[in-house]
Amino acid sequence: MVSITPSFQSEPRLHDAARMALPHIFEVTWPDPSKLGADSKSAALLLNEARETFASHLGIRTDEIHFLGEPNLGFHLGLSGLMSSQRRLVYSNIDRMEVFAVAEGHTSEMLEVDPNGQINFPELMKDDVLALQLCNRETGTIQNGRPKSPDLLAGLFVDATASGTRIKLPANWSTALWDSTAWGGPSGLGVFAVSKSANWSNPLPHLDGRINPGPASLALIVASALAIDSWVADEKNLAAKIAAINSEIRSYISSNIPDSDLAPGGADHLISASFLYVNAEQLVTKLADKGYPVDSGSACSSINMQPSHVLAALGVLTQGNIRLTIHHAITFEEVKEFLEVLSQTVSELRDK
Protein backbone atom coordinates (compact mmCIF):
# COMPACT_ATOMS: atom_id res chain seq x y z
CA MET A 1 0.00 0.00 0.00
CA VAL A 2 1.38 3.37 -0.96
CA SER A 3 -0.11 6.17 1.10
CA ILE A 4 -0.97 9.47 -0.56
CA THR A 5 -0.05 11.57 2.44
CA PRO A 6 3.44 11.23 3.91
CA SER A 7 4.38 9.71 7.27
CA PHE A 8 6.42 11.81 9.70
CA GLN A 9 6.97 8.89 12.07
CA SER A 10 10.55 7.90 12.74
CA GLU A 11 10.53 4.61 10.85
CA PRO A 12 11.66 5.08 7.27
CA ARG A 13 10.15 3.05 4.44
CA LEU A 14 12.45 0.15 3.51
CA HIS A 15 14.77 1.50 0.82
CA ASP A 16 13.80 0.38 -2.70
CA ALA A 17 17.29 -1.02 -3.23
CA ALA A 18 16.68 -3.48 -0.39
CA ARG A 19 12.97 -4.05 -1.01
CA MET A 20 13.35 -5.03 -4.66
CA ALA A 21 16.30 -7.35 -3.99
CA LEU A 22 14.69 -9.18 -1.06
CA PRO A 23 13.20 -12.17 -2.93
CA HIS A 24 16.59 -12.88 -4.50
CA ILE A 25 18.41 -12.25 -1.21
CA PHE A 26 16.26 -14.85 0.57
CA GLU A 27 17.05 -17.37 -2.18
CA VAL A 28 20.80 -17.09 -1.64
CA THR A 29 21.18 -16.48 2.10
CA TRP A 30 19.75 -19.72 3.50
CA PRO A 31 23.10 -21.56 3.89
CA ASP A 32 25.31 -21.16 6.96
CA PRO A 33 28.24 -19.03 5.79
CA SER A 34 30.58 -20.76 8.26
CA LYS A 35 30.12 -24.24 6.73
CA LEU A 36 31.79 -25.99 3.78
CA GLY A 37 30.25 -26.37 0.33
CA ALA A 38 29.54 -24.16 -2.65
CA ASP A 39 26.28 -22.66 -1.31
CA SER A 40 27.85 -21.81 2.04
CA LYS A 41 30.83 -20.34 0.26
CA SER A 42 28.56 -18.00 -1.74
CA ALA A 43 26.78 -17.02 1.44
CA ALA A 44 30.15 -16.30 3.11
CA LEU A 45 31.09 -14.13 0.15
CA LEU A 46 27.86 -12.12 0.54
CA LEU A 47 28.55 -11.66 4.25
CA ASN A 48 32.08 -10.45 3.54
CA GLU A 49 30.87 -8.00 0.91
CA ALA A 50 28.30 -6.66 3.37
CA ARG A 51 30.98 -6.23 6.04
CA GLU A 52 33.12 -4.27 3.59
CA THR A 53 30.19 -2.05 2.65
CA PHE A 54 29.43 -1.23 6.30
CA ALA A 55 33.11 -0.76 7.13
CA SER A 56 33.57 1.82 4.38
CA HIS A 57 30.40 3.81 5.20
CA LEU A 58 30.80 3.70 8.98
CA GLY A 59 34.55 4.28 9.12
CA ILE A 60 35.45 1.05 10.92
CA ARG A 61 37.39 -2.14 10.12
CA THR A 62 35.58 -5.22 8.81
CA ASP A 63 36.83 -7.28 11.76
CA GLU A 64 35.42 -4.77 14.24
CA ILE A 65 31.83 -5.34 13.02
CA HIS A 66 29.25 -7.55 14.74
CA PHE A 67 25.63 -7.87 13.68
CA LEU A 68 22.86 -7.88 16.27
CA GLY A 69 19.38 -9.31 15.73
CA GLU A 70 18.22 -7.10 18.61
CA PRO A 71 19.73 -3.65 17.99
CA ASN A 72 19.12 -2.31 21.50
CA LEU A 73 21.14 -5.17 23.03
CA GLY A 74 24.08 -3.11 21.77
CA PHE A 75 23.61 -0.57 24.59
CA HIS A 76 24.31 -3.31 27.16
CA LEU A 77 27.10 -4.91 25.11
CA GLY A 78 28.75 -1.60 24.34
CA LEU A 79 28.61 -0.13 27.85
CA SER A 80 28.73 -3.10 30.24
CA GLY A 81 31.62 -4.60 28.26
CA LEU A 82 33.72 -1.55 29.12
CA MET A 83 32.79 -1.46 32.82
CA SER A 84 34.39 -3.04 35.87
CA SER A 85 33.89 -2.51 39.61
CA GLN A 86 36.54 0.24 39.66
CA ARG A 87 35.01 2.15 36.77
CA ARG A 88 32.40 4.90 36.65
CA LEU A 89 29.84 5.23 33.86
CA VAL A 90 29.38 8.85 32.75
CA TYR A 91 26.35 9.66 30.60
CA SER A 92 23.95 12.52 29.93
CA ASN A 93 20.33 13.22 30.82
CA ILE A 94 19.29 13.09 27.15
CA ASP A 95 20.78 9.64 26.54
CA ARG A 96 18.50 6.74 25.64
CA MET A 97 16.62 4.97 28.45
CA GLU A 98 18.68 1.88 27.56
CA VAL A 99 21.77 3.78 28.78
CA PHE A 100 19.94 4.76 32.00
CA ALA A 101 19.11 1.07 32.51
CA VAL A 102 22.78 0.01 32.22
CA ALA A 103 23.83 2.86 34.55
CA GLU A 104 21.51 1.47 37.27
CA GLY A 105 23.87 -1.46 37.76
CA HIS A 106 27.11 0.55 38.07
CA THR A 107 28.76 3.48 39.79
CA SER A 108 27.63 6.29 37.55
CA GLU A 109 27.41 10.02 37.00
CA MET A 110 24.67 11.71 34.97
CA LEU A 111 25.69 14.96 33.26
CA GLU A 112 23.06 17.63 32.59
CA VAL A 113 22.88 19.24 29.17
CA ASP A 114 22.40 22.97 28.63
CA PRO A 115 19.20 24.30 26.92
CA ASN A 116 20.83 23.58 23.55
CA GLY A 117 21.44 19.97 24.51
CA GLN A 118 25.18 20.44 24.83
CA ILE A 119 27.34 18.83 27.49
CA ASN A 120 29.93 20.99 29.21
CA PHE A 121 32.30 18.16 30.07
CA PRO A 122 33.91 18.10 33.50
CA GLU A 123 37.42 16.71 33.91
CA LEU A 124 37.06 12.98 33.36
CA MET A 125 39.39 10.43 34.89
CA LYS A 126 41.13 7.28 33.75
CA ASP A 127 38.49 5.04 35.32
CA ASP A 128 35.63 6.76 33.51
CA VAL A 129 33.62 5.12 30.75
CA LEU A 130 31.70 7.68 28.71
CA ALA A 131 28.44 7.13 26.80
CA LEU A 132 28.36 9.66 23.96
CA GLN A 133 25.20 10.15 21.89
CA LEU A 134 26.09 11.72 18.54
CA CYS A 135 22.50 12.71 17.72
CA ASN A 136 19.34 12.60 19.80
CA ARG A 137 16.57 10.61 18.11
CA GLU A 138 13.77 12.79 19.53
CA THR A 139 14.99 16.31 18.86
CA GLY A 140 17.90 15.82 16.44
CA THR A 141 20.24 17.53 18.92
CA ILE A 142 23.81 16.98 17.74
CA GLN A 143 26.31 16.65 20.56
CA ASN A 144 29.24 18.94 19.78
CA GLY A 145 30.76 18.68 23.24
CA ARG A 146 33.68 16.30 23.61
CA PRO A 147 35.68 15.31 26.70
CA LYS A 148 38.88 17.29 27.09
CA SER A 149 41.20 14.27 27.08
CA PRO A 150 39.34 11.41 25.37
CA ASP A 151 42.52 9.32 25.19
CA LEU A 152 42.62 9.14 28.99
CA LEU A 153 39.17 7.50 29.29
CA ALA A 154 38.78 3.85 30.21
CA GLY A 155 36.26 3.55 27.38
CA LEU A 156 34.08 5.53 24.98
CA PHE A 157 30.74 4.08 23.85
CA VAL A 158 29.20 5.88 20.89
CA ASP A 159 25.44 5.83 20.35
CA ALA A 160 25.12 6.37 16.61
CA THR A 161 21.62 4.88 16.37
CA ALA A 162 19.99 8.18 15.35
CA SER A 163 22.90 9.71 13.43
CA GLY A 164 23.56 6.71 11.19
CA THR A 165 26.07 7.68 8.53
CA ARG A 166 25.47 11.43 9.00
CA ILE A 167 28.10 11.98 11.70
CA LYS A 168 31.58 10.44 11.79
CA LEU A 169 32.75 8.34 14.71
CA PRO A 170 34.89 10.40 17.10
CA ALA A 171 38.54 9.41 17.54
CA ASN A 172 39.29 7.12 20.49
CA TRP A 173 35.94 5.29 20.29
CA SER A 174 35.84 1.91 22.00
CA THR A 175 32.40 0.57 21.11
CA ALA A 176 29.72 1.92 18.79
CA LEU A 177 26.14 1.08 17.86
CA TRP A 178 24.08 1.77 14.75
CA ASP A 179 20.52 0.81 13.84
CA SER A 180 19.90 -0.43 10.32
CA THR A 181 16.72 1.67 10.04
CA ALA A 182 18.86 4.85 10.11
CA TRP A 183 19.65 4.27 6.42
CA GLY A 184 16.37 2.75 5.31
CA GLY A 185 17.57 -0.78 6.01
CA PRO A 186 15.29 -3.43 7.50
CA SER A 187 14.35 -3.18 11.19
CA GLY A 188 15.61 -5.84 13.58
CA LEU A 189 19.27 -5.36 12.73
CA GLY A 190 21.94 -3.51 14.67
CA VAL A 191 25.51 -2.94 13.62
CA PHE A 192 27.76 -3.10 16.65
CA ALA A 193 31.48 -2.40 16.63
CA VAL A 194 34.23 -3.06 19.11
CA SER A 195 37.43 -1.19 18.38
CA LYS A 196 40.56 -3.31 18.11
CA SER A 197 42.16 -1.02 20.67
CA ALA A 198 39.28 -1.20 23.16
CA ASN A 199 39.63 -2.76 26.58
CA TRP A 200 36.35 -4.65 26.20
CA SER A 201 35.13 -7.96 27.57
CA ASN A 202 31.90 -9.71 26.68
CA PRO A 203 29.27 -9.05 29.39
CA LEU A 204 27.03 -11.90 28.11
CA PRO A 205 27.46 -15.56 29.06
CA HIS A 206 29.74 -17.02 26.39
CA LEU A 207 32.13 -19.90 25.71
CA ASP A 208 33.69 -18.91 22.42
CA GLY A 209 34.73 -15.66 20.79
CA ARG A 210 31.27 -14.84 19.51
CA ILE A 211 29.88 -11.59 20.89
CA ASN A 212 26.18 -12.44 20.94
CA PRO A 213 24.22 -15.69 20.75
CA GLY A 214 23.23 -14.76 17.18
CA PRO A 215 23.37 -15.31 14.36
CA ALA A 216 21.66 -12.22 12.96
CA SER A 217 19.73 -12.88 9.75
CA LEU A 218 22.14 -12.92 6.79
CA ALA A 219 19.24 -11.83 4.55
CA LEU A 220 18.70 -8.68 6.62
CA ILE A 221 22.45 -7.98 6.73
CA VAL A 222 22.71 -8.16 2.92
CA ALA A 223 19.52 -6.09 2.46
CA SER A 224 20.81 -3.48 4.88
CA ALA A 225 24.16 -3.28 3.05
CA LEU A 226 22.28 -2.60 -0.22
CA ALA A 227 20.21 0.05 1.58
CA ILE A 228 23.17 1.87 3.10
CA ASP A 229 24.97 2.07 -0.25
CA SER A 230 21.94 3.66 -1.95
CA TRP A 231 20.93 5.75 1.06
CA VAL A 232 24.33 7.44 1.31
CA ALA A 233 24.12 8.37 -2.38
CA ASP A 234 20.53 9.66 -1.91
CA GLU A 235 21.55 11.65 1.16
CA LYS A 236 24.21 13.49 -0.84
CA ASN A 237 21.59 14.57 -3.37
CA LEU A 238 18.76 15.24 -0.93
CA ALA A 239 20.51 16.78 2.08
CA ALA A 240 19.88 20.33 0.79
CA LYS A 241 16.17 19.61 0.26
CA ILE A 242 15.80 18.12 3.75
CA ALA A 243 17.56 21.16 5.26
CA ALA A 244 15.26 23.54 3.36
CA ILE A 245 12.15 21.61 4.45
CA ASN A 246 13.40 21.69 8.04
CA SER A 247 13.69 25.48 8.03
CA GLU A 248 10.34 25.80 6.24
CA ILE A 249 8.62 23.77 8.98
CA ARG A 250 10.42 25.58 11.81
CA SER A 251 9.70 29.06 10.50
CA TYR A 252 6.06 28.20 9.68
CA ILE A 253 5.44 26.88 13.20
CA SER A 254 7.12 29.78 14.99
CA SER A 255 5.43 32.47 12.91
CA ASN A 256 1.96 30.93 12.32
CA ILE A 257 1.15 28.84 15.39
CA PRO A 258 1.02 30.93 18.59
CA ASP A 259 2.31 29.52 21.89
CA SER A 260 4.49 26.94 20.17
CA ASP A 261 7.83 25.76 21.48
CA LEU A 262 10.43 24.27 19.15
CA ALA A 263 13.18 22.10 20.59
CA PRO A 264 16.62 23.42 19.60
CA GLY A 265 17.58 22.11 16.18
CA GLY A 266 20.40 19.89 15.10
CA ALA A 267 20.12 17.12 12.52
CA ASP A 268 17.95 18.37 9.65
CA HIS A 269 15.72 15.31 9.46
CA LEU A 270 14.28 15.76 12.97
CA ILE A 271 11.97 18.40 14.46
CA SER A 272 10.26 18.38 17.84
CA ALA A 273 7.54 20.97 18.43
CA SER A 274 5.19 21.50 21.39
CA PHE A 275 1.95 23.46 21.56
CA LEU A 276 0.75 25.02 24.80
CA TYR A 277 -2.77 24.07 26.00
CA VAL A 278 -2.97 21.14 23.55
CA ASN A 279 -3.53 17.49 24.46
CA ALA A 280 -0.92 15.54 22.49
CA GLU A 281 -2.93 12.34 22.37
CA GLN A 282 -5.80 14.19 20.67
CA LEU A 283 -3.41 16.02 18.35
CA VAL A 284 -1.61 12.83 17.28
CA THR A 285 -4.93 11.03 16.76
CA LYS A 286 -6.43 13.86 14.70
CA LEU A 287 -3.32 14.18 12.54
CA ALA A 288 -3.27 10.42 11.92
CA ASP A 289 -7.00 10.56 11.01
CA LYS A 290 -6.18 13.26 8.47
CA GLY A 291 -3.47 11.06 6.98
CA TYR A 292 -0.37 12.34 8.76
CA PRO A 293 1.13 9.90 11.26
CA VAL A 294 3.57 11.63 13.66
CA ASP A 295 5.36 10.67 16.89
CA SER A 296 5.03 12.38 20.28
CA GLY A 297 7.08 12.82 23.43
CA SER A 298 4.16 13.92 25.62
CA ALA A 299 3.16 11.99 28.72
CA CYS A 300 -0.43 11.39 27.59
CA SER A 301 0.76 9.61 24.45
CA SER A 302 3.41 7.48 26.15
CA ILE A 303 2.92 3.99 27.57
CA ASN A 304 4.15 4.85 31.08
CA MET A 305 2.37 8.25 31.17
CA GLN A 306 5.71 9.99 31.72
CA PRO A 307 6.75 12.99 29.63
CA SER A 308 9.84 12.61 27.43
CA HIS A 309 12.96 12.85 29.61
CA VAL A 310 14.71 14.51 26.66
CA LEU A 311 12.21 17.39 26.39
CA ALA A 312 12.23 17.87 30.18
CA ALA A 313 16.07 17.92 30.22
CA LEU A 314 16.11 20.55 27.47
CA GLY A 315 13.45 22.65 29.22
CA VAL A 316 11.14 22.27 26.22
CA LEU A 317 7.38 22.12 26.85
CA THR A 318 6.36 18.45 27.06
CA GLN A 319 2.60 18.89 26.55
CA GLY A 320 1.13 18.96 23.06
CA ASN A 321 4.36 17.61 21.61
CA ILE A 322 4.82 16.17 18.14
CA ARG A 323 7.98 14.75 16.64
CA LEU A 324 8.51 14.94 12.92
CA THR A 325 10.98 12.87 10.92
CA ILE A 326 11.61 14.26 7.45
CA HIS A 327 12.16 11.32 5.15
CA HIS A 328 13.96 11.45 1.81
CA ALA A 329 10.89 11.04 -0.39
CA ILE A 330 8.89 13.98 0.99
CA THR A 331 8.04 16.96 -1.22
CA PHE A 332 7.60 20.66 -0.44
CA GLU A 333 3.94 20.48 -1.51
CA GLU A 334 3.25 17.66 0.95
CA VAL A 335 4.95 19.63 3.72
CA LYS A 336 2.93 22.77 2.97
CA GLU A 337 -0.34 20.83 3.03
CA PHE A 338 0.68 19.17 6.29
CA LEU A 339 1.56 22.48 7.94
CA GLU A 340 -1.87 23.90 7.13
CA VAL A 341 -3.55 20.81 8.57
CA LEU A 342 -1.32 21.05 11.67
CA SER A 343 -2.11 24.71 12.26
CA GLN A 344 -5.84 24.12 11.78
CA THR A 345 -5.83 21.07 14.08
CA VAL A 346 -3.95 22.89 16.86
CA SER A 347 -6.45 25.75 16.84
CA GLU A 348 -9.44 23.35 16.71
CA LEU A 349 -8.13 21.55 19.79
CA ARG A 350 -7.48 24.80 21.64
CA ASP A 351 -11.00 26.07 20.92
CA LYS A 352 -12.68 23.01 22.38
Add this chain to the structure above:
Amino acid sequence: MILDCLGKRCPLPIIELAKALADKPIGFTLTLLSDDPASQPDLIAWSRMTGNSVETSGANTFQITKLAN
Protein backbone atom coordinates in the same frame (compact mmCIF):
# COMPACT_ATOMS: atom_id res chain seq x y z
CA MET B 1 -6.43 31.44 45.86
CA ILE B 2 -5.74 27.71 45.58
CA LEU B 3 -6.23 25.95 42.25
CA ASP B 4 -6.53 22.24 42.96
CA CYS B 5 -5.55 20.18 39.89
CA LEU B 6 -4.55 17.03 41.79
CA GLY B 7 -5.36 13.95 39.76
CA LYS B 8 -5.67 15.89 36.52
CA ARG B 9 -3.46 14.93 33.60
CA CYS B 10 -1.53 17.20 31.24
CA PRO B 11 -2.43 19.54 29.63
CA LEU B 12 -5.41 20.19 31.98
CA PRO B 13 -3.51 21.78 34.92
CA ILE B 14 -1.91 24.38 32.65
CA ILE B 15 -5.14 25.03 30.73
CA GLU B 16 -6.99 25.59 34.03
CA LEU B 17 -4.14 27.78 35.29
CA ALA B 18 -4.33 29.98 32.17
CA LYS B 19 -8.13 30.26 32.55
CA ALA B 20 -7.80 31.16 36.24
CA LEU B 21 -5.31 33.93 35.46
CA ALA B 22 -7.10 35.30 32.39
CA ASP B 23 -9.18 38.02 34.14
CA LYS B 24 -6.74 38.68 36.99
CA PRO B 25 -4.51 41.77 37.32
CA ILE B 26 -0.73 41.74 36.99
CA GLY B 27 0.84 40.76 40.31
CA PHE B 28 -1.99 38.33 41.19
CA THR B 29 -0.72 35.21 42.94
CA LEU B 30 -2.17 31.74 43.36
CA THR B 31 -1.14 28.32 44.61
CA LEU B 32 -1.41 25.51 42.08
CA LEU B 33 -1.64 21.93 43.32
CA SER B 34 -0.75 19.37 40.66
CA ASP B 35 0.67 15.86 40.86
CA ASP B 36 0.90 15.30 37.12
CA PRO B 37 4.49 14.23 36.26
CA ALA B 38 4.54 16.71 33.36
CA SER B 39 3.60 19.72 35.52
CA GLN B 40 7.08 20.41 36.91
CA PRO B 41 8.85 20.66 33.51
CA ASP B 42 5.82 22.21 31.80
CA LEU B 43 5.30 24.99 34.35
CA ILE B 44 8.95 26.00 33.84
CA ALA B 45 8.42 26.03 30.06
CA TRP B 46 5.06 27.85 30.47
CA SER B 47 6.79 30.49 32.61
CA ARG B 48 9.49 31.00 29.95
CA MET B 49 6.91 31.14 27.12
CA THR B 50 4.34 33.42 28.79
CA GLY B 51 6.52 35.58 31.07
CA ASN B 52 4.71 34.58 34.27
CA SER B 53 6.51 33.45 37.41
CA VAL B 54 6.50 29.92 38.84
CA GLU B 55 8.13 28.74 42.03
CA THR B 56 8.01 25.23 43.43
CA SER B 57 7.12 25.56 47.11
CA GLY B 58 6.65 21.96 48.12
CA ALA B 59 5.61 18.54 46.89
CA ASN B 60 3.10 19.06 44.05
CA THR B 61 2.75 22.71 45.09
CA PHE B 62 3.59 25.68 42.90
CA GLN B 63 3.40 29.43 43.61
CA ILE B 64 2.28 31.31 40.52
CA THR B 65 2.54 35.07 40.02
CA LYS B 66 0.92 36.72 37.02
CA LEU B 67 3.49 39.02 35.39
CA ALA B 68 2.14 39.28 31.83
CA ASN B 69 -1.19 39.38 30.03
